[in-house]
Amino acid sequence: MVDSKHQWKAWLYLSPAIVLLLIFTVWPIINTVRIAFMEGYNALGVLTGQQFNIGIGNFVNVLKYGDFLTCLKNTMLLTVLTVPLSTILALLIAVALNSIKPLQKFLQTIFFLPYVTNSIAIGMVFAAMFNIIGLSPDGARAESWGIINNVIMFFGGEPVNWINAQSSYEANIAVMTIYIIWNALPFKILILLGGLQSINKQYYDAARVDGTPRWRVLTKITVPLLSPMLAYVIITGFIGGFKEYSSIVGIFGEKMGPVGDAGSLNTMVGYIYEVLPDMNYGDASAAALILFGIILVVTMINLQVSKKRVHF
Numbered sequence: 001m002v003d004s005k006h007q008w009k010a011w012l013y014l015s016p017a018i019v020l021l022l023i024f025t026v027w028p029i030i031n032t033v034r035i036a037f038m039e040g041y042n043a044l045g046v047l048t049g050q051q052f053n054i055g056i057g058n059f060v061n062v063l064k065y066g067d068f069l070t071c072l073k074n075t076m077l078l079t080v081l082t083v084p085l086s087t088i089l090a091l092l093i094a095v096a097l098n099s100i101k102p103l104q105k106f107l108q109t110i111f112f113l114p115y116v117t118n119s120i121a122i123g124m125v126f127a128a129m130f131n132i133i134g135l136s137p138d139g140a141r142a143e144s145w146g147i148i149n150n151v152i153m154f155f156g157g158e159p160v161n162w163i164n165a166q167s168s169y170e171a172n173i174a175v176m177t178i179y180i181i182w183n184a185l186p187f188k189i190l191i192l193l194g195g196l197q198s199i200n201k202q203y204y205d206a207a208r209v210d211g212t213p214r215w216r217v218l219t220k221i222t223v224p225l226l227s228p229m230l231a232y233v234i235i236t237g238f239i240g241g242f243k244e245y246s247s248i249v250g251i252f253g254e255k256m257g258p259v260g261d262a263g264s265l266n267t268m269v270g271y272i273y274e275v276l277p278d279m280n281y282g283d284a285s286a287a288a289l290i291l292f293g294i295i296l297v298v299t300m301i302n303l304q305v306s307k308k309r310v311h312f
Helices: 006-038 043-047 057-064 066-101 104-116 117-130 146-154 169-197 199-207 216-242 246-252 268-280 281-310
Strands: none
Touching: 006 199, 006 281, 043 146, 057 066, 057 246, 057 281, 066 104, 066 169, 066 216, 104 169, 117 169, 117 246, 169 216, 169 268, 199 216, 268 281
């Protein structure tokens, strides 16, 4: 506790950080809310003293946008598919890593590498793995089927048109799901592994003495004691899922979809970036607030569920 006589020193030390937060965090949020309700807003008009009407016109423009439902559907679908699957996989891998003593640190480093690698670069690598070179118009022949299709064909399967022209929406979503899950695993594994290593080993010793099966130890001991960390990675996973954008750009480029079907995989964040170059700051701000509202509602639901399911 800082002595009241010396609190000014604490505020003095904190002032640089507070000023930076006010300039680069607080003010942009306030300005975004302000612009979202200013109809027909444009930066040049502000410089010339133009007055803008206050209303919900920008929100109406966003909702009337032809591909708005597509953006919303893609965002929701990718989030619903990737968050549960990545959380389950991260839990299983974290449990396995926690049980492996030899090379544990080395394996932790390997699993953490994707987290410190540029997501666009990773997306380009995934695109190369799923890409088909020289595909014929009828889809029967190709110069190279790509690494993934070569593996599928090695085991007797048929090649799939994953991301090239005339590929199906389901194949595109499958590629995106695989990539997002793989990219999300390192952070979740790190959090869950830290939680596992903080669990009192006496619980496991008692279960071992009683001859409790491993699956029951996982569901009745590990998961309940790990529930605060699981709640954290699920909530942050949903927040990150609703902000998905860079992974799609990394694989499909700025067209946000395969050749001939541009925009088919666009997301809410993708829409915001799409209208910014056209100086539609009002629409972009309104879309950002809509996305914020969706994330807020989902987060509140998760918090309510966590109150009943999380054991501290």
